[in-house]
Amino acid sequence: MRATGTFTVKSFTPADLKPDPVVTTGLPVGVATLEKHFEGEITGRAATLFTAAYDQETGVGTYVAMESFEGTLHGRRGAFNFVHSATTTGSDRGAEFFTVVPSSGTGELTGIRGTGGLAVDADGTHRIRFDYELG
Numbered sequence: 001m002r003a004t005g006t007f008t009v010k011s012f013t014p015a016d017l018k019p020d021p022v023v024t025t026g027l028p029v030g031v032a033t034l035e036k037h038f039e040g041e042i043t044g045r046a047a048t049l050f051t052a053a054y055d056q057e058t059g060v061g062t063y064v065a066m067e068s069f070e071g072t073l074h075g076r077r078g079a080f081n082f083v084h085s086a087t088t089t090g091s092d093r094g095a096e097f098f099t100v101v102p103s104s105g106t107g108e109l110t111g112i113r114g115t116g117g118l119a120v121d122a123d124g125t126h127r128i129r130f131d132y133e134l135g
Contacts, residue, residue, distance in 0.1 A: 027053040034050055042130065069081070082101060105134075109134065
């Protein structure tokens with residue numbers, strides 16, 4: 001099944017966490033927590049751990065995000081984890097990875113497995129999709 005929706009970032013809180021030992025690279029590594037809210041065939045919220053090596057001036061970098069979602073997919077209520085990553089070169093997005101974490105589903109989403117994707121429209125709308133199975 002495919003579920004689609006949009007989301008907004010309700011909070012983005014940088015964490016005071018640095019790699020140890022310190023290794024200096026061409027891009028700084030940062031960690032943040034986020035809260036996202038979802039609408040559409042996907043409704044609910046997610047708590048996100050976000051790690052990135054990113055240059056805000058050029059838009060070049062890579063991120064990895066682990067999300068803990070609670071809400072509904074196509075009206076089925078529960079919670080599960082999903083992870084995604086992408087690389088940007090300043091003008092495009094590639095090397096994308098998105099998967100539902102196995103055995104993480106609860107409630108009516110127990111047994112969820114699958115993949116998905118993210119996209120950002122020209123107007124800034126954030127879109128998400130899950131291609132998933134239950135059971």
